[in-house]
Amino acid sequence: xxxxxxxxxxxxxxxxxxxxxxxxxxxxxxxxxxxxxxxxxxxxxxxxxxxxxxxxxxxxxxxxxxxxxxxxxxxxxxxxxxxxxxxxxxxxxxxxxxxxxxxxxxxxxxxxxxxxxxxxxxxxxxxxxxxxxxxxxxxxxxxxxxxxxxxxxxxxxxxxxxxxxxxxxxxxxxxxxxxxxxxxxxxxxxxxxxxxxxxxxxxxxxxxxxxxxxxxxxxxxxxxxxxxxxxxxxxxxxxxxxxxxxxxxxxxxxxxxxxxxxxxxxxxxxxxxxxxxxxxxxxxxxxxxxxxxxxxxxxxxxxxxxxxxxxxxxxxxxxxxxxxxxxxxxxxxxxxxxxxxxxxxxxxxxxxxxxxxxxxxxxxxxxxxxxxxxxxxxxxxxxxxxxxxxxxxxxxxxxxxxxxxxxxxxxxxxxxxxxxxxxxxxxxxxxxxxxxxxxxxxxxxxxxxxxxxxxxxxxxxxxxxxxxxxxxxxxxxxxxxxxxxxxxxxxxxxxxxxxxxxxxxxxxxxxxxxxxxxxxxxxxxxxxxxxxxxxxxxxxxxxxxxxxxxxxxxxxxxxxxxxxxxxxxxxxxxxxxxxxxxxxxxxxxxxxxxxxxxxxxxxxxxxxxxxxxxxxxxxxxxxxxxxxxxxxxxxxxxxxxxxxxxxxxxxxxxxxxxxxxxxxxxxxxxxxxxxxxxxxxx
Numbered sequence: 280x281x282x283x284x285x286x287x288x289x290x291x292x293x294x295x296x297x298x299x300x301x302x303x304x305x306x307x308x309x310x311x312x313x314x315x316x317x318x319x320x321x322x323x324x325x326x327x328x329x330x331x332x333x334x335x336x337x338x339x340x341x342x343x344x345x346x347x348x349x350x351x352x353x354x355x356x357x358x359x360x361x362x363x364x365x366x367x368x369x370x371x372x373x374x375x376x377x378x379x380x381x382x383x384x385x386x387x388x389x390x391x392x393x394x395x396x397x398x399x400x401x402x403x404x405x406x407x408x409x410x411x412x413x414x415x416x417x418x419x420x421x422x423x424x425x426x427x428x429x430x431x432x433x434x435x436x437x438x439x440x441x442x443x444x445x446x447x448x449x450x451x452x453x454x455x456x457x458x459x460x461x462x463x464x465x466x467x468x469x470x471x472x473x474x475x476x477x478x479x480x481x482x483x484x485x486x487x488x489x490x491x492x493x494x495x496x497x498x499x500x501x502x503x504x505x506x507x508x509x510x511x512x513x514x515x516x517x518x519x520x521x522x523x524x525x526x527x528x529x530x531x532x533x534x535x536x537x538x539x540x541x542x543x544x545x546x547x548x549x550x551x552x553x554x555x556x557x558x559x560x561x562x563x564x565x566x567x568x569x570x571x572x573x574x575x576x577x578x579x580x581x582x583x584x585x586x587x588x589x590x591x592x593x594x595x596x597x598x599x600x601x602x603x604x605x606x607x608x609x610x611x612x613x614x615x616x617x618x619x620x621x622x623x624x625x626x627x628x629x630x631x632x633x634x635x636x637x638x639x640x641x642x643x644x645x646x647x648x649x650x651x652x653x654x655x656x657x658x659x660x661x662x663x664x665x666x667x668x669x670x671x672x673x674x675x676x677x678x679x680x681x682x683x684x685x686x687x688x689x690x691x692x693x694x695x696x697x698x699x700x701x702x703x704x705x706x707x708x709x710x711x712x713x714x715x716x717x718x719x720x721x722x723x724x725x726x727x728x729x730x731x732x733x734x735x736x737x738x739x740x741x742x743x744x745x746x747x748x749x750x751x752x753x754x755x756x757x758x759x760x761x762x763x764x765x766x767x768x769x770x771x772x773x774x775x776x777x778x779x780x781x782x783x784x785x786x787x788x789x790x791x792x793x794x795x796x797x798x799x800x801x802x803x804x805x806x807x808x809x810x811x812x813x814x815x816x817x818x819x820x821x822x823x824x825x826x827x828x829x830x831x832x833x834x835x836x837x838x839x840x841x842x843x844x845x846x847x848x849x850x851x852x853x854x855x856x857x858x859x860x861x862x863x864x865x866x867x868x869x870x871x872x873x874x875x876x877x878x879x880x881x882x883x884x885x886x887x888x889x890x891x892x893x894x895x896x897x898x899x900x901x902x903x904x905x906x907x908x909x910x911x912x913x914x915x916x917x918x919x920x921x922x923x924x925x926x927x928x929x930x931x932x933x934x935x936x937x938x939x940x941x942x943x944x945x946x947x948x949x950x951x952x953x954x955x956x957x958x959x960x961x
Contacts (some may be wrong), residue, residue, distance in 0.1 A: 280323060284369035287333070291315035292349045292487030295371055295548070296385070300350045303462040304559060305753070309606035317386050340376035346486065352558060353466040355485035359476035360436060371556040393579035394516060399426070405506050411452030412417040414717060416497045418509050423493040423823040423835050425544035425554035426514035427471070434501030436477035441499050442509070444492035446555065446834045454496035458832055459556045469555060475501075487961040489514050491544065491555030491835050493822070516885045517544040518576035524846045526878040531846065532544060532808045537817070538843040541824040544573055544839045546578075549585045553826065553833040560585065560603045561838075563620065563675065566627035567782050568837040571640045574847045574882060582631055583644070589595055589628045590651050597658030599625040601672075612672065617662050621671015621684060622691035628655055629695045633702060639885060640861020645702055653711070656699055659692055660718070666725040668692050674781035675838070676827050678743035678774075678811050686730055687748070687783060694752045701857070736762040743770050744784030750795075751787035764795050764816040773867040776803050778811055778828070786841035793849045801849070802872035805842055813842060851880030851891040852915075861885050867904055868915040869893050886910045908953045913940070918947045918960050925959040 293299060297315060306312075321333040329574050348356040356391070366370045389432040406421035418428075423446050423909065432440055445456045460468040469490040473483050489567055495509060524535045545551040550565040550572075565585065572578040587603045600609035601620030612619045627651050635644045659668065668688035696719040703711035706734055730738045736759065739745030746767040749755050755763050770779070771788075792801040808814035811828035819830060826836035847853050852869035855862065862884035869878065869891060879892035886908030895903050899922075906912045918924060924931040924947065929948075931937065937956075940948040 284367055286367050286371070286693065287319075287321065287665065288366055289317055289319065290344060290346070290486060291317055292355075294487055295352065298351055300353050300466050301464040302352060302627060303464070304602065304606065305559075305608045306606045311385060311520055312873065313382075313385070314698050316382055318384060318389075334513055335379070337381050338380050339379040340373050342376045343469040346437075348472075349485070349487040350466060350639065351488055352463050352468040352489070353468065353523075354472075354490070355597075356472040357483060357485070357486045358474040358475075359478070359483065360474060361482060362476065365437045373740055373758050393584045393587075393911065394548070395518060395915070396516070396519040397514055398809040399512045399680070400517055400543075401509040401512055402429075403513065405509060405511075408504055408506070409452055414498055415453065416447065416500060416504050417452060417454060418495045418497065418504075420493055420495075420511040421822070422511075423509060423540065423544070423821075424513050424691060425489060425491050425547070425580075425835070426512045427489055429482065429510045429512055430473055430789055431480065431507050431509070432473070432500065433480045434474065436475060438475040438477075438501050439499050440473045440475070440497060442471045442473075443496045443705070444471075444490040444555075445496070446491060447495060448495050454494055456542045460490075462556055463599065481592050483834050484512060489547065491553060508910050513543075514547075516546045516548060517577075518543070518546070518572075518578050518581070518582055520575070520883075520957070521573070521577045522575045522880065523849065524843070524878075524880045525853065526846075526850065527876040528806065528874075530808070530817060531850075533817050534805070534813050535843055536842045537823050538571060538819060538837075540574055540822060541835055541837040541840060542568060542575065544823065544835050546572075549581070549588065550837070552838065553836050555835065556833055557605075560588070560946070561624070562599070562601055562603055562627040563624035563672065563782070564836070564838040565603075566624070566630055567786065568840045569627070569631050569634055570638075571837070571840040571843045573634060574844060577883075579639055579641075581636060586628070586644075586648055587634060588671045589646070593628075593651055593654065597654035597661075599628060599655055599658075601625065603627075612670075615670045616683075618668060618670030618684075618688060621668065621688040622659060622695055623671050623684075623687045625655070626695050628652055628699055633698050636705070637857060638862075640863060642705060645706055649702065652699070652702075656715075656828070658737070659695075663692065665730060666692075666718075666722045674744045674783045675813070676783065676832075677781035678777075678779045680740065680779050682740065682742055682744040682781070684749075688754050689722070689726055689730075690748045690754060693719060693726060693754060696722060697753075723754055727756065729758070731755075733759075736766045738763065741750060741770065742764065742779060742784075743774070743788060744780045746770060747780070747784055747787035747791045750791045764791075767791070768797070768800070771800065771804070776800065777809075780806055782838045785839060786844075789842060789845045789849075798849060798870040799872050799874075802875065805845070813839075820907050842931060844877075847880045847882065850875070853880060853882060853889055853891050858915075862889060862907070862910060862919075864911045864913070865889065866913050869896070869902065871900065871917065884910075887939065896959075899959050902956075902958040902960070904951075904956045904958075906951055906953045911950060911952050912947045914951060914956070914958075916947050916949075916958060917945055918946060920940070923961045925961075927957055931958075935959055 301307045345361040378578040405418045405419045407419040409417045445454045447455045449455045491810045549560045552561040552564040602609040632644050632648045669685045671684040671688040700715040701823040738749040789801045806814050825836040854866040856864045877894040882889045890905035892903045938950040
């Protein structure tokens, strides 16, 4: 505040509250939609320490401003000639402004924001400027991002600059927005317009719309542009970093960077599928990427807010929609009026609270949502036929072999039921624990009766997803595990050690292969540099994760990001102990693929930094671990019989603070307290 009189100015836009432009998900029909409104309260102390309060009421005034159009998916139009610096001066004559209208405002409970705000976190310089046709300039920022562009321009009054945003170009070098426009039913796509006021050099950026893009196509520039004409502003929910990963493999490192860019680029108040075409809180994408978020960012408060949205959208029957939040769309999917998108999507309401508990050791999260979660599980059970479900979405964006919804929905029904058993145990709901244990047993029996083919040693259609899913969710009877695993490996070999799976199958595959000692095969699948594979994306210039293996759809999607969990949990070997959540006790068991020479990951837990690093040397493999204060860890290292292990400069046998639990089958298992440990395994 300045001495004397001060002015408060508030600018209103439509944002999420008033999505007026029709799109595929009917948010223009949302029951809460109204014109933009404002409620505010300013408190301050004067020089005498006396408190004063300014509130919004009908003594305020308003008028139409320079933002002549704004829509969250379409863009923003700004007429600089309608802006005045005089508005901010105490002596400004506002007699032509209208009095503000008092309205009831949005329904519901007014509460403080629970998650970090969206901020501009980086500014990117243009990497290349081309002119594919006269008057059209294309700016390439070298990185696919979510955010907007900042314009710096000089020209005549009334000159109009149009900026269109997209993530790919046609062969002639012009901007391709076809894929991004197909769900936007009215108006432009990711387009901003700026009308100059002729007040010298003008700088502008939008306030109420953001875009997903790497390229910006600009027309109407009065002069030839240079690198100062347009900059890219990276915008997302501003999370603090919680984890890092690096290795000797440039492909893995780029996958990690792409995952982080896609995760942040798809979080704007809630987890989205993509920042351009849809901007929708698909529950399946959110579920697939949640653990990526927990490893890399301090994102818990944002997920708590999203889980509250689940409660808001849940019907009395327990039913949930496929998108959260929703205008009423997504409770059904095509002809499926019961399961909609199924537990493979909406099960996020079960898995995310459970994972927050595991990563943060917070039982309160379970208690807060347990009633709603149980209601959802009851809904699934009510619509099960002989303990199995028949509906939902398939293994989204598979390669060749479709995995049908019923086997996926039933697999997730079992998976979620087992989580419920554990959740009930944590909260000492013994009756519920027994109930879900019995239910899980019945689901598993029915599942094997229907989907297991003993003569073929396969499940379902025998594809990668069907086999990996059964193994990953522990649906395979113990005596059949090896034969089913053999069938899975044979199916992978049949596809040239490439993925033939979608978002569900990939997560199951890489974890199953690692669990059964086939880390080298998982590593090869992940790093394949030809189609289909993560490496293929990188060879084709990807700077984010894509929605489809062939790159034909969105090129900034987070749903295939589960591979990044594997970097932390397998290559670095940092694993949660469910019996001691929040990393009070955890496991360190790095996997060492033959072609990888080093890897390192850090994760900032609630107790401090966990570090796991290893490097292959001429005389053996060196490991370095950091165990935070007030925690313990169980370390498992590969070691051949009779080979020496050093910790620091001394033999392991001389270390008093390390408890050797076992040494057999090519492994040594140790328990340690807090501290830094340097092992050399000869």
